[in-house]
Ligand code: GUN
């Protein structure tokens with residue numbers, strides 16, 4: 001039995017979109033997406049061909065997530081199979097729950113990262129065989145985005161996902177130049193969302209960003225039970241657009257939250273909750289009155305809705321009987337000069353204070369599956 005005194009205890013936070021190789025430059029750059037990919041992302045991802053670099057980066061990544069209070073994450077790796085193995089090993093050693101996959105890239109990608117279709121599929125198959133369902137780890141089929149994939153690669157990846165019962169994760173409609181490039185590259189599909197549908201990748205997929213979609217696309221996502229991942233820090237940092245949570249709600253589409261490190265500037269999901277609420281306020285200021293987001297809604301997005309996106313709503317995202325013991329301990333006194341007084345001490349005020357202030361200092365302990373996996377000091 002642990003006595004955490006007067007601390008706050010919350011369900012473990014769930015990050016449904018984050019890139020392992022991008023932590024080193026989180027907070028740097030900030031160019032529009034396609035330029036940022038070429039200047040920041042692809043050169044750094046190429047370094048993961050070096051196994052010792054990949055190993056150290058993987059260890060730091062999972063420690064950083066656990067220290068931020070993240071107990072479950074959907075993670076993009078790099079194309080390199082060996083770096084993939086090292087990432088799964090590091091995740092297992094850290095004790096985190098992780099859904100991870102190598103990004104698929106066989107066209108329109110820098111030489112150092114571009115694989116043949118056959119290579120991409122074969123190494124994905126081996127990673128699935130070695131890691132899918134091992135302990136707390138699952139493989140996620142990860143077409144990076146349709147721009148980096150041939151139709152053949154997407155079709156076969158979709159079949160593998162169905163065959164092995166893997167989730168699919170990808171990016172969708174993040175940036176207007178990206179959307180225009182997709183229209184050029186896939187003239188046969190009626191719109192961006194249809195590109196994934198036409199290649200068998202849309203069912204229950206985790207779809208990051210979804211900033212520039214029309215109503216027909218929202219209808220298609222709903223029909224295929226896709227789950228949209230809102231990445232508020234990233235969306236502003238790369239000047240991508242403004243997410244419309246109210247529109248998703250009225251379209252009946254589930255959405256969860258993602259840090260999108262390193263387009264997002266850090267792994268904290270408490271910070272993403274704050275960013276989601278502040279984004280919603282900005283929307284409201286510009287006339288989308290229905291956009292306001294309460295603290296409890298942001299918390300649900302970082303917990304229950306994340307669990308639902310991962311197909312784990314019966315086990316994760318809440319502190320309830322029969323659920324997994326994934327939880328975090330927040331020492332909110334660390335960010336409250338008036339701790340111990342009677343000023344603003346309701347549970348809701350205490351949580352909001354942590355969300356809005358330097359919340360990294362407040363995460364005291366992180367437990368996954370009943371085991372202590374991070375402890376401050
Ligand atoms: N679209 C394709 N790849 C990426 C990536 O690594 N980050 C973001 N934010 N968008 C992408």
Ligand code: ZN
Pocket residue numbers: 017018019171208260263
């Ligand atoms: Zn991303």
